[in-house]
Amino acid sequence: MKTFKRGLLALSCMMFASTSALAAAPTGRANPRLMGTRAIVACDAVEKSCGVASISFPAGISGLVPYGRPDVAIATMFYPSVDDAEAVLARVDAGNTAQQAVDYVFSVDPYADYRQLAVVKLKPDGTITVGQQTGAENAPQRCAVKGATFVVQANNQTTSTICAAMATGFQTATGSLPQRLLASLKAGAAVGRDNNGERSGVIRVWTSENESTFYTKVLADAVVHTSRTALKDLDVEMNRYQAGIAAPYASDLIPLDAETAKVVKNALTKAGYYTGVVDGTWNDAAEQALYDFNWNNLFFLKPTVVVNGQRKIDRPLVNSLRDADPKAFLHGAE
Template sequence: MKSLERGLLVVASLLASTQTFAAPPAGATVNPRVLGTRAIVACDAVEKSCGVASISFPAGISGLVPYGRPDVAVATMFYPSVDDAEAVIARTDAGDTAQTAVDYVFTVDPYADYRQLAAVKLNPNGTITVGQRTGAENAPERCAVKGATFVVQANNQTTPLICGAMATGFLNAKGSLPQRLLASLKAGALVGRDRNGERSGVIRVWTSENESTFYTKVLADAVVHSSRTALKDLDVEMNRYQAGIAAPYASDLIPLDAATAKTVKTALNKIGHYNGVVDGTWNDAAEQALSDFNWSNLFFLKPTVVVGGQRKIDGPLVNFLRDADPKALMVGGE
């Protein structure tokens, strides 16, 4: 297993600052004032997928917080550590539960007091184990919640209630794992946020089951840096990726009701695929326009489908169309 010593020197002489943050050693370039993150880590045994969703203040958290693959996901926070993440993954590969792996890493990492670490492991038999530890020197207003298939953790938040809200949001959400991770972040935003503000985020999900895995195991990948509307932008980017690259999930199908039909026809009209009446009905002309859009833009075709006598459409696709720049979806458009 890779040594934990590499990369740990950055916090070799951690001290408490006036904001009760740990200060980096002399000569180090880490700025403790920007630390603070909230995240959810989860796996889905049916979808055979695992992922992480996180939102924070500083740019770059997409390279600091989430680690994983289709059978395991890890979030390393406060003073993040790639060595800790890789060690947890290695221990679960060796047969440890996620909690045993996290506990082990905390015993061998000399800077464990300054870590916040969560892991979720999907086993070959479909069972899921979860693990979480928060070091004693983490930022105030920290919290953690473990569920059967997920872990929520946060530090330096406006309220520790944020973890419970995120957990409830995840449990109540419907749809594929990426959609439920996004719902969790949104639920947390209703009760609190990072004390520094939330300007950057990432949602990354890996899968071994979706038809897209012949080409990539990344089911969803959304990254936002330094935006005043980071959560909204993360929503747009994730739906853009999932609609464009991933094969559709039955759980993401939504009824093609009048409001949805009008939204889709409006977008198709702006792009130039649909020239009929923009209303809440759906007809052959609208279906052909959607098909033309599919052929022009999507990796996997996503027509409407009839389920139990009701016509439905892929939810991420609807969101993608709703938020997209029409000119960006026109073939040869400028």
């Protein structure tokens, strides 16, 4: 697959090729059979974060599809292009809306017919613009949905209804942006998948607001390669990262009901932090065990909190405790 020189896209007066140059796909040594994926790109003005969630067949999509930073997220697909992604960044930094940036890049990219590009831009005033284009030579069963704060796009899927399902899943989900992106992927899986199967995926979110930005602007990062349970693995890895690195969001708090209390107590018992009865109640001993676990494993302490008379706990933390190997939380030599 050919690439064009960096920097040329910045020359708005230059066109790269005639229509005849688009007659054949730029295969080069790339394998077109593996092209195809689905993704959601979104920003959150309150959280001041942007991110991408994508799942597909081949390993390596974590380095191909997502591109971004706290104020803009990009998914470059089918024949992905880092040059297109960087050109989009240059255009939005120059004042373009997301759609204007996408339209410009498609106008100068000689392989635009083989691209699928989604961009969401969070402006300093809190407004969000979205942009998307799909080239005419993209894989069959392609689709795209643009919302006020997100774009869903897909190609080479078992059904073109997958974009609508992912959009609805995102809009109806609750919690922080990483949690809603994950919910969108799950909603898509309920109606379809990549024609090649779904074995690899990535969820990556950047932020400028969370307390964790003292250490990193990556709010969530989950990568899975070549797994028959890729979506489930993404769920585990994303919650593990968000629980361990990010400061908690109020939107991620869930009620500490009896079933959740049992899950947390059971995990804390197996990890060696709790020695009491594993039941649906919550007491000082359980809270102390949770604190000790927090102190030994997390960047930010995540105790339970009482909100309007109801005790709550961080959802990514609960999910991480539920899915993790308890021995991985033990300090010291094996």
